[in-house]
Amino acid sequence: MTRARAAACAIVLCSVAAARDAAAQPAGATPGRFEVSGGATWIGRTSIGAADAGETTPSNGSLRIFSTSSDLAAAPEIDVRIGLRLARALAVEAETAYGRPELRVSLSGDIENAAPATAVERMQEYLIGGAVLWRVPGLQRPRLSPFVAAGGGYLRELHDRALLAQTGRYYTVGGGVAYLLASRSGWIKATGVRVDARAVVRRDGVAFAAGSHTAPSLGASLFVRF
Amino acid sequence: MKRRAPVALVLALVVAPADPALAYLKFGTTVGGRQVTLKWSQTPVRYFVTNVSVPGVSADDFQAAVGRAFATWHAVPTASIAYQLGGATNAVPGRDDGLSTLGFVSRPDLDRVLAQTSFLVDASTGALVEADIFFNSAFPWSVAPGGDANRFDLESIALHEIGHFNGLGHSALGETELRAGGGRTVLAAEAVMFPIAFAPGSTAGRTLKADDIAGISDLYPASGSAATLGTVSGRVTKNGAGVFGAHVVAFDPATGSMVANFTLNANGQFSIGGLSPGPRVIRVEPLDDAELDSFFDPSRQVDLDFRVAFSDRVVIVPRGGDSGEIAIAVVAK
Numbered sequence: 001m002t003r004a005r006a007a008a009c010a011i012v013l014c015s016v017a018a019a020r021d022a023a024a025q026p027a028g029a030t031p032g033r034f035e036v037s038g039g040a041t042w043i044g045r046t047s048i049g050a051a052d053a054g055e056t057t058p059s060n061g062s063l064r065i066f067s068t069s070s071d072l073a074a075a076p077e078i079d080v081r082i083g084l085r086l087a088r089a090l091a092v093e094a095e096t097a098y099g100r101p102e103l104r105v106s107l108s109g110d111i112e113n114a115a116p117a118t119a120v121e122r123m124q125e126y127l128i129g130g131a132v133l134w135r136v137p138g139l140q141r142p143r144l145s146p147f148v149a150a151g152g153g154y155l156r157e158l159h160d161r162a163l164l165a166q167t168g169r170y171y172t173v174g175g176g177v178a179y180l181l182a183s184r185s186g187w188i189k190a191t192g193v194r195v196d197a198r199a200v201v202r203r204d205g206v207a208f209a210a211g212s213h214t215a216p217s218l219g220a221s222l223f224v225r226f
Numbered sequence: 227m228k229r230r231a232p233v234a235l236v237l238a239l240v241v242a243p244a245d246p247a248l249a250y251l252k253f254g255t256t257v258g259g260r261q262v263t264l265k266w267s268q269t270p271v272r273y274f275v276t277n278v279s280v281p282g283v284s285a286d287d288f289q290a291a292v293g294r295a296f297a298t299w300h301a302v303p304t305a306s307i308a309y310q311l312g313g314a315t316n317a318v319p320g321r322d323d324g325l326s327t328l329g330f331v332s333r334p335d336l337d338r339v340l341a342q343t344s345f346l347v348d349a350s351t352g353a354l355v356e357a358d359i360f361f362n363s364a365f366p367w368s369v370a371p372g373g374d375a376n377r378f379d380l381e382s383i384a385l386h387e388i389g390h391f392n393g394l395g396h397s398a399l400g401e402t403e404l405r406a407g408g409g410r411t412v413l414a415a416e417a418v419m420f421p422i423a424f425a426p427g428s429t430a431g432r433t434l435k436a437d438d439i440a441g442i443s444d445l446y447p448a449s450g451s452a453a454t455l456g457t458v459s460g461r462v463t464k465n466g467a468g469v470f471g472a473h474v475v476a477f478d479p480a481t482g483s484m485v486a487n488f489t490l491n492a493n494g495q496f497s498i499g500g501l502s503p504g505p506r507v508i509r510v511e512p513l514d515d516a517e518l519d520s521f522f523d524p525s526r527q528v529d530l531d532f533r534v535a536f537s538d539r540v541v542i543v544p545r546g547g548d549s550g551e552i553a554i555a556v557v558a559k
Contacts, residue, residue: 051482053475053509055401055414056435058428063401063414068479068507105479105507107536111401112511114534119507121540163544164503206505208480 032189032225035083039221041097043200046072048103049209066110070208072215075101077125079219089135095151097127103159103206121160123206127170129153148175149198157205168205171212174198178223190225253345253393255352262352264345265393265445270308271357273391274315276329280363283330283380285314287369292328295384298434299392304443304451304500307392319358322346326391328384330367331360338409340365340423341383343390359387366426375427382424382431389419394441395521396421398473399486402515410516416484421520436483440500447500456543459497460552461489462510464532468494469556471521471528473513476506476541488513488521503545508537510554532556 050069054062077099085091103123108116131151139146152171159166176196183190196219201212253264275292279285289311296309312325319327333339339362346356361367361383368377400415402422412422417437424431434442443451462472468489474496475486481502489496512530513521522528535556541549 049479051479053477053484054482055399055416055484056430057414058412058424058430060430065401065484066477066509068477070479103505103540105505105540107507107509110509110534112534114509114511114536117536117538119536119538119540121505121542159505159542161550163542163547163549166504208505 031183033085034226035081035085035091035093035223036226037081037083037194037221037223039079039194039219041077041079041099041196041217041219043075043077043099043101043217044215045074046200046202046213046215048072048202048207048213051208064109064111066114067108069106069108071104072123072202072206072213073102073104074215075099077127079127079221081221081223083133083223089137091133091135093131093133093149093151095127095129095131095153097125099125101125123160124158124162125205126156126158127153128156129170131172143180143192145178145180146175147178149173149196155202155205159206166205168207169203171201171203172198172217173201174217176219183225188224188226192223192225194221194223195219196221253390253395255347255349257350257352263393263445264347264352264354266307267353269306269446270310271326271391272310272312273326273328274312274317276319276327277314277316278330278363280330280367282374282377283367283369288328288330288380289314291369291380292384292388295381295388295432298385298432299388299442302434302439302442304439304448304455305446306448307442307446319360320344321358322356324356326357328359328387329361330363332363333360334364336362337364340378341387343387354393357391359384359391361387373427373429378423378426379429379431382418382429385418385431385434386423389438389442392442393445394419394438396516397437397441397486398488398513398516398521399435399437399475399484400515417486421516436478436481437485440485440498442500444499453546454503455499456501456503456545457497457499457548458501458506458508458541458543458552459495459548459550460508460541460554462494462496462554462556464529464556464558468492469529469532470494470526471513471518471530472496472532472556473511474498474554475509475511476501476543477509478502478504478506480504497548501543503543506541506543506549508539508541508552508554510535510537510556531558533559 053065077097079097081093081095083093103121105119133147133149135147150173155168155170178194180192200217275289277285317327341361343359366377368374397417397419399417400420401413402410462469472489487498511534
């Protein structure tokens with residue numbers, strides 16, 4: 001048996017044993033008070049504004065020179081969360097995420113027939129905030145824990161080699177499910193995977209238009225409970 | 227030694243024999259082989275107004291209208307230029323008398339010139355000594371708050387000429403169409419410093435645009451504004467060679483404002499200063515909406531043979547710095 005195959009077998013055996021432990025837990029049990037998770041989240045495209053380049057006519061009207069439509073392209077982000085269980089069904093989390101979405105400005109309708117084009121810039125985006133999780137009591141299963149969550153925080157977007165930083169706020173609302181892979185009585189109380197589906201609402205930052213700019217997000221992470 | 231240079235006019239176009247320096251279209255002069263930007267070295271700049279009135283505009287109306295135009299430039303928060311009315315004078319604009327004088331002068335021979343600014347320059351230092359503005363009384367003028375359909379708006383034209391008085395050259399942010407009988411009609415403009423005036427009756431030229439504000443802020447930066455405003459710079463090429471005289475426009479998708487400049491040397495380099503920080507989209511177009519001699523010395527060979535193009539990059543204006551050189555390749559028509 002090669003070393004790699006032996007390692008794979010060991011992981012499978014551990015998982016089976018862990019699943020057996022988890023199955024022994026009562027319904028809705030949430031072992032551990034603290035939870036640390038890390039994973040990846042895909043955030044969908046966000047429209048951040050449209051504007052015309054216009055010139056003033058003699059009657060104070062506007063003559064359109066070209067049009068723009070801007071968005072933050074869909075992009076993956078990596079995220080880390082630290083949670084604290086306050087009650088059987090209630091927890092709070094601190095979270096941080098980092099991604100590199102593209103800022104895309106589509107240009108069209110040029111008065112002198114310039115070919116439509118898209119100007120692009122890859123940005124860096126940091127989200128630092130928190131959320132409240134409520135594990136829906138009637139839906140708890142031995143290894144499955146559906147939850148709803150809402151949160152928000154600080155948004156920091158860095159342009160082009162960090163030449164310029166723009167800041168704003170973000171809010172999230174949605175839900176997900178945590179699946180317990182293993183639980184035990186040691187220092188590490190449990191491990192598992194978690195899937196989140198949320199709406200991410202960004203305000204300010206790079207957004208060209210005022211107001212809220214909403215995108216869907218879907219994330220998956222591994223968690224460890226202590 | 228001092229020398230007088232008539233540098234700018236307005237109406238259905240005219241001449242700005244500017245010698246542009248790289249970084250915004252400003253007037254320049256050569257002192258000892260060195261390019262010097264024309265500007266006032268001390269403010270407030272003192273100006274005088276003549277007692278001459280014309281039909282529709284009394285001497286008091288004139289003083290009030292040019293006073294409002296000076297106040298508009300003075301009010302730009304990111305610029306430091308200031309003015310002081312010295313009073314009324316019998317002096318004639320255009321005379322080398324040490325007084326910067328604004329007033330009406332009848333010049334029916336200049337049938338396309340609404341107004342003209344001329345400078346007296348200290349040739350040894352390049353410093354501005356005097357700047358005079360004459361308004362051609364051969365045309366009908368108005369100071370009516372809402373404009374007068376058959377008369378040119380004095381405040382609008384004064385605002386343009388005072389831009390020259392400050393040292394600014396012409397902007398090309400405008401769209402025109404050729405008239406059958408010669409000359410051009412302005413369809414729209416997004417800079418008071420566009421070289422062709424709006425038609426009689428329009429008061430749209432009483433308000434400074436982003437391009438004018440960027441220009442005056444670049445020329446006379448207010449204290450601290452150099453640390454907050456930024457620059458976009460780069461190079462326009464065609465078949466690998468620099469393009470001279472390309473009109474480069476920086477558009478702000480957040481505010482809808484446009485600020486522009488030209489490629490000002492044979493390498494095709496440009497620099498647009500006085501910009502608030504943030505992302506910009508860059509558009510490059512041939513300089514085909516006004517006479518070329520409104521912008522450049524007629525001896526310069528301006529390249530008009532290329533298609534309008536956009537930069538494929540969103541360009542970032544940093545706070546108090548430069549974007550770093552961006553490259554835009556254009557193709558022949």
